Amino acid sequence: xxxxxxxxxxxxxxxxxxxxxxxxxxxxxxxxxxxxxxxxxxxxxxxxxxxxxxxxxxxxxxxxxxxxxxxxxxxxxxxxxxxxxxxxxxxxxxxxxxxxxxxxxxxxxxxxxxxxxxxxxxxxxxxxxxxxxxxxxxxxxxxxxxxxxxxxxxxxxxxxxxxxxxxxxxxxxxxxxxxxxxxxxxxxxxxxxxxxxxxxxxxxxxxxxxxxxxxxxxxxxxxxxxxxxxxxxx
Amino acid sequence: xxxxxxxxxxxxxxxxxxxxxxxxxxxxxxxxxxxxxxxxxxxxxxxxxxxxxxxxxxxxxxxxxxxxxxxxxxxxxxxxxxxxxxxxxxxxxxxxxxxxxxxxxxxxxxxxxxxxxxxxxxxxxxxxxxxxxxxxxxxxxxxxxxxxxxxxxxxxxxxxxxxxxxxxxxxxxxxxxxxxxxxxxxxxxxxxxxxxxxxxxxxxxxxxxxxxxxxxxxxxxxxxxxxxxxxxxxxxxxxxxxxxxxxxxxxxxxxxxxxxxxxxxxxxxxxxxxxxxxxxxxxxxxxxxxxxxxxxxxxxxxxxxxxxxxxxxxxxxxxxxxxxxxxxxxxxxxxxxxxxxxxxxxxxxxxxxxxxxxxxxxxxxxxxxxxxxxxxxxxxxxxxxxxxxxxxxxxxxxxxxxxxxxxxxxxxxxxxxxxxxxxxxxxxxxxxxxxxxxxxxxxxxxxxxxxxxxxxxxxxxxxxxxxxxxxxxxxxxxxxxxxxxxxxxxxxx
Amino acid sequence: xxxxxxxxxxxxxxxxxxxxxxxxxxxxxxxxxxxxxxxxxxxxxxxxxxxxxxxxxxxxxxxxxxxxxxxxxxxxxxxxxxxxxxxxxxxxxxxxxxxxxxxxxxxxxxxxx
Numbered sequence: 001x002x003x004x005x006x007x008x009x010x011x012x013x014x015x016x017x018x019x020x021x022x023x024x025x026x027x028x029x030x031x032x033x034x035x036x037x038x039x040x041x042x043x044x045x046x047x048x049x050x051x052x053x054x055x056x057x058x059x060x061x062x063x064x065x066x067x068x069x070x071x072x073x074x075x076x077x078x079x080x081x082x083x084x085x086x087x088x089x090x091x092x093x094x095x096x097x098x099x100x101x102x103x104x105x106x107x108x109x110x111x112x113x114x115x116x117x118x119x120x121x122x123x124x125x126x127x128x129x130x131x132x133x134x135x136x137x138x139x140x141x142x143x144x145x146x147x148x149x150x151x152x153x154x155x156x157x158x159x160x161x162x163x164x165x166x167x168x169x170x171x172x173x174x175x176x177x178x179x180x181x182x183x184x185x186x187x188x189x190x191x192x193x194x195x196x197x198x199x200x201x202x203x204x205x206x207x208x209x210x211x212x213x214x215x216x217x218x219x220x221x222x223x224x225x226x227x228x229x230x231x232x233x234x
Numbered sequence: 235x236x237x238x239x240x241x242x243x244x245x246x247x248x249x250x251x252x253x254x255x256x257x258x259x260x261x262x263x264x265x266x267x268x269x270x271x272x273x274x275x276x277x278x279x280x281x282x283x284x285x286x287x288x289x290x291x292x293x294x295x296x297x298x299x300x301x302x303x304x305x306x307x308x309x310x311x312x313x314x315x316x317x318x319x320x321x322x323x324x325x326x327x328x329x330x331x332x333x334x335x336x337x338x339x340x341x342x343x344x345x346x347x348x349x350x351x352x353x354x355x356x357x358x359x360x361x362x363x364x365x366x367x368x369x370x371x372x373x374x375x376x377x378x379x380x381x382x383x384x385x386x387x388x389x390x391x392x393x394x395x396x397x398x399x400x401x402x403x404x405x406x407x408x409x410x411x412x413x414x415x416x417x418x419x420x421x422x423x424x425x426x427x428x429x430x431x432x433x434x435x436x437x438x439x440x441x442x443x444x445x446x447x448x449x450x451x452x453x454x455x456x457x458x459x460x461x462x463x464x465x466x467x468x469x470x471x472x473x474x475x476x477x478x479x480x481x482x483x484x485x486x487x488x489x490x491x492x493x494x495x496x497x498x499x500x501x502x503x504x505x506x507x508x509x510x511x512x513x514x515x516x517x518x519x520x521x522x523x524x525x526x527x528x529x530x531x532x533x534x535x536x537x538x539x540x541x542x543x544x545x546x547x548x549x550x551x552x553x554x555x556x557x558x559x560x561x562x563x564x565x566x567x568x569x570x571x572x573x574x575x576x577x578x579x580x581x582x583x584x585x586x587x588x589x590x591x592x593x594x595x596x597x598x599x600x601x602x603x604x605x606x607x608x609x610x611x612x613x614x615x616x617x618x619x620x621x622x623x624x625x626x627x628x629x630x631x632x633x634x635x636x637x638x639x640x641x642x643x644x645x646x647x648x649x650x651x652x653x654x655x656x657x658x659x660x661x662x663x664x665x666x667x668x669x670x671x672x673x674x675x676x677x678x679x680x681x682x683x684x685x686x687x688x689x690x691x692x693x694x695x696x697x698x699x700x701x702x703x704x705x706x707x708x709x710x711x712x713x714x715x716x717x718x719x720x721x722x723x724x725x726x727x
Numbered sequence: 728x729x730x731x732x733x734x735x736x737x738x739x740x741x742x743x744x745x746x747x748x749x750x751x752x753x754x755x756x757x758x759x760x761x762x763x764x765x766x767x768x769x770x771x772x773x774x775x776x777x778x779x780x781x782x783x784x785x786x787x788x789x790x791x792x793x794x795x796x797x798x799x800x801x802x803x804x805x806x807x808x809x810x811x812x813x814x815x816x817x818x819x820x821x822x823x824x825x826x827x828x829x830x831x832x833x834x835x836x837x838x839x840x
Contacts, residue, residue: 007746015739018415019731021442025418027728028776033421035773035795037305039781051781051793055800062242062298062307066358066370067804069249072256073351073374074811077381080344081818126782130807155260162257169250175300182242184300192783219814366801373808380815389826396819400745400754403812407761410805411738414765417798418772 047189048123048198056128057201061172061183067130068168068208072161075215082222096146104146111139119209123198129205133212140217144224152221157214164211171200171207239283241296241309241361244319247280248273248354252347259343266343270330270350277323277357281316288316291711293721295363303363303722304424310363310722313708317560318360318489321567322482325687326353332575332683333474336582345385345472351378352478356486363722365413365498366423368490372409375483376402376454382475383467394466401463405453412446419443426722429498429715437503444499448491455487456541458515464538465522469530469587473578476530480537481571485563488545497715508549509635513643515542520650524657528587529577532657533570539650540566540613546643547628555631557709561702562624565612568691569621572609575684576602582680583673589661594669596662602681603665605688610658612691615651620691623698625651730771737764751820751830755813762809766802773798 025031032039038055048054056064118125119132144150175184183200190197255269287294288311299306311319330349337345355374362368380402384395417423419439420431432440453460468476495501495508519539526532544566547559579602584591596603608619615625625647632644694701711717737760744757773795779787781796824830 011739011742015735017442030775031421032795035797039790049783051796052799055796070808071811073377074815077815078818162253165253181300182298392822399816414769
C-alpha cells in the first residue's frame with residue numbers, strides 16, 4: 001500500500017511538472033519558427049501539396065531515414081528472437097469458415113490497391129508510405145487468417161524490403177553526388193496537384209510503402225509460425 | 235571529385251550495405267560475416283578525411299536537403315565529436331573482426347546485420363546536430379541492442395532483455411517528451427538554434443525539459459538510479475556485443491548528455507547535482523563489483539563504476555576536468571573492450587562464466603591472459619599504463635571543486651581504485667593458479683583483436699602527454715560555444 | 728486545453744501501469760499508453776487557434792492560415808517507432824511465456840525490481 005502511494009506521488013510530480021511548464025505555452029498559441037518557413041516554401045521548393053509530407057520526406061528526410069531503419073531493425077530483432085531451427089507444419093489445422101475464405105478472396109486485391117493508392121498520393125493527400133505499407137501488411141494478415149496453409153516466400157519479401165530501402169538511400173546519394181547535399185531535390189517539381197509532381201518525394205514514398213508492407217508481412221509470418229510450426233511450443 | 239569528408243556518409247553508407255545484405259541474405263550467408271568489417275573500414279576512411287579538417291580547428295558541417303540549418307537537419311563534427319566517433323569505429327572494426335570467428339549460433343547473418351546497425355547508430359548519435367535526430371538515432375541504437383542482447387535466446391538473455399526493453403522504451407519516450415517540450419518553447423529543433431534561443435529563458439523553465447532528456451539518456455548511460463538493467467543485460471549478450479555496449483554505447487550516451495548540458499543549455503546550475511549522482515554511481519558500481527563471482531557481471535558493474543568516475547570528473551566544471559574526463563573515457567572504452575573480448579575467449583574455453591572455473595587458464599594461454607592483465611592494470615590506473623595518467627589528471631582536477639565535497643570525492647576515488655585493484659587481483663590469482671582441468675581449444679584468431687587494442691593502449695601509455703595535450707584542446711573548443719553556434723548558423727538570414 | 732489534460736492523464740495512467748501491474752502484457756500496454764499520450768501531446772502543441780490543416784488544395788491556397796506542420800511530421804515518426812518497439816517487446820514476452828509458462832512478473836526469477 002505504501003508503495004502505491006509513493007509511486008502515485010511520483011507520477012503526480014511528473015504530471016504536475018509538465019503541466020506547469022505548459023501553462024506558459026497555452027493551447028492554440030502560435031509557437032512556429034521554422035514551421036513558417038516550411039509552410040511558405042514548400043510549393044516553390046518541392047512542388048508537393050501536402051506540407052506534412054514535404055517536411056517528413058524532404059526538409060527532415062534524414063529523420064525518416066532513421067525511422068525506416070528503426071522498422072528494419074525491429075523486424076530483424078523479431079526474426080532473431082522467434083528463430084526456430086527447423087520449422088515443421090502442424091498436422092492439425094483449424095479451418096476458418098466459409099465466409100472468411102470467400103470474402104478474403106474478394107477483398108484482398110482491393111486492400112492492396114487502396115494501400116498502393118495511399119502511398120502513391122502521399123504528396124497530395126494525407127497519407128504516405130508508412131500508412132500505405134501498413135495497409136498492405138493488413139491484407140497479408142487477412143490472407144493468413146483465412147487460409148492456414150499460406151506461407152509467403154521470405155526471400156522475395158526480403159528482396160522487396162531491401163530494394164525499398166536502397167531506393168531511399170540511392171535517391172539521397174544522387175542528391176549528394178549532384179548537389180553536394182544528401183537528399184537534395186534532383187527531380188523536377190512538376191505541376192502542383194499532378195500525380196507526377198513533388199520532386200524526389202514520389203519515388204521515395206513508393207520505395208518506403210513497399211518496404212514497410214513487406215517488412216510488416218515478415219513480422220506477421222514470424223508471429224504466425226508461433227501458432228503453426230511444430231517447434232513453436234516447448 | 236566527390237567530397238569524402240562529409241559526416242552524412244558515416245550514416246548513409248553503412249545503411250546502404252545493410253539493405254544490400256538483407257537482399258542477398260537468403261543466398262550468400264557466408265559473405266555477410268564480413269559486412270560490419272567492411273562498413274567500419276569505410277567509415278574509418280571517411281573519418282580520416284573529416285579529421286584532416288577538424289584537427290585544424292574547423293567544425294565540419296554536413297547539411298541535408300540542399301538547405302542551410304536550421305531549415306534542414308545538419309550534422310556537425312567538432313573535436314569532441316571527432317574523438318568519440320573515431321573510438322566508435324576503431325572499436326567497431328576490431329570487434330567485428332572478433333565476431334567473425336566468435337558467432338557460431340544461427341541466425342548468424344542477422345546478427346552481423348544488426349551489429350552493422352549498432353555501429354552505424356552509435357556513429358550517428360555522435361555526429362548529429364539536431365535534437366530530434368538524437369531521439370531517432372537513440373531508438374535505432376536501443377532497438378539494435380535489444381535484438382543483440384536477446385540473441386542467445388537462453389533464459390538469462392530473455393529475462394535481461396525484457397528488463398532492458400521496458401527501461402529502454404521508457405527512456406526513449408522520456409527523451410521524446412523533453413524534445414517536444416523544447417519545441418514548444420523555441421519552435422525549432424536544431425541544436426545551435428535552440429542554444430541561441432535558450433539564452434533568454436530562465437533556469438527554472440529550462441529545468442523540466444532538461445530533466446526528461448537527462449533521465450532518458452542516463453538509462454543508456456549507466457547512471458544511478460536507472461542502471462538496474464545493466465548488470466543483467468551486458469553479461470547476457472555475446473561477448474563481442476558486451477564489449478561494444480559497455481565500451482562504446484555507454485560512452486556515446488554520456489557524450490550526448492555533455493553536449494546537451496554544455497552546448498545547448500549551458501547549464502552550470504545543474505552541475506552540483508550531477509556531481510552527487512556521479513558519486514553515487516561510482517560507489518554503487520565498484521562496491522557491487524567486489525562481491526561478484528561471475529566474470530562478466532563483475533565487468534559490467536565495473537563499467538557502472540568507471541562511468542561514475544568520468545562523469546564525476548566532468549561535473550567539476552573546469553576546462554582541465556573536462557579534458558581529464560575525456561581522456562578517462564578513451565581509456566575506459568579501450569580497456570573495457572579488451573577485457574570483455576578476452577573474457578569471451580576465457581568463457582569459451584572454460585564453458586562457464588564463474589571466476590573460479592577459470593583456474594589455471596593463464597598457464598596454458600599466456601597471450602590471452604597477459605592481454606587481460608594489461609587492460610585491467612590500465613583500468614585500475616597502475617603506472618606506467620595510460621590509466622595512471624588519466625586517473626592522476628582526474629584527481630588533480632577534483633581538488634578544484636569547492637568545499638568539503640571536493641576532498642570527499644578525492645578520497646572516494648582513491649578508495650575505489652584500491653577496491654578495483656582487489657577484485658581484479660582475485661581474477662589474476664585464479665588465472666595463474668595450478669591447472670586442475672582441461673580447457674577447450676578456442677580459435678586462435680580470436681585473440682588478434684584484443685591484442686591490437688592492447689598495442690594501441692601501450693602506444694598511448696608511452697606518449698601520455700601527447701594525448702593529454704590533445705584532449706585539453708578538445709575541452710577548450712567545447713567550452714567556447716560561440717564557435718560552434720556561429721559555424722552552424724552561419725548561413726541563416 | 729482539454730487535449731493537454733487528456734494527454735497528461737494518458738501518460739500518467741501508462742506510468743502507473745508499468746510500475747504497479749504484475750502481468751507482463753499489462754506492462755506492455757502501459758508502455759503503449761505512454762507513447763500514445765506523448766503523441767497526443769505533440770499534435771496538440773502544434774495547434775494554432777482558428778487555423779486549418781497544412782495541405783494545399785484548390786480551396787485553401789493561403790499559407791498563413793495553416794497550422795504548424797512540424798509536430799505532425801514528428802508524430803508520424805514517433806508512431807512508427809513506438810509500434811516497432813512494442814513488436815519487439817511482445818516478442819520477448821512470448822519467449823518468456825514459452826520458457827516459464829506464466830506471465831506473472833513475480834514468478835520470473837530475476838525480473839523483480
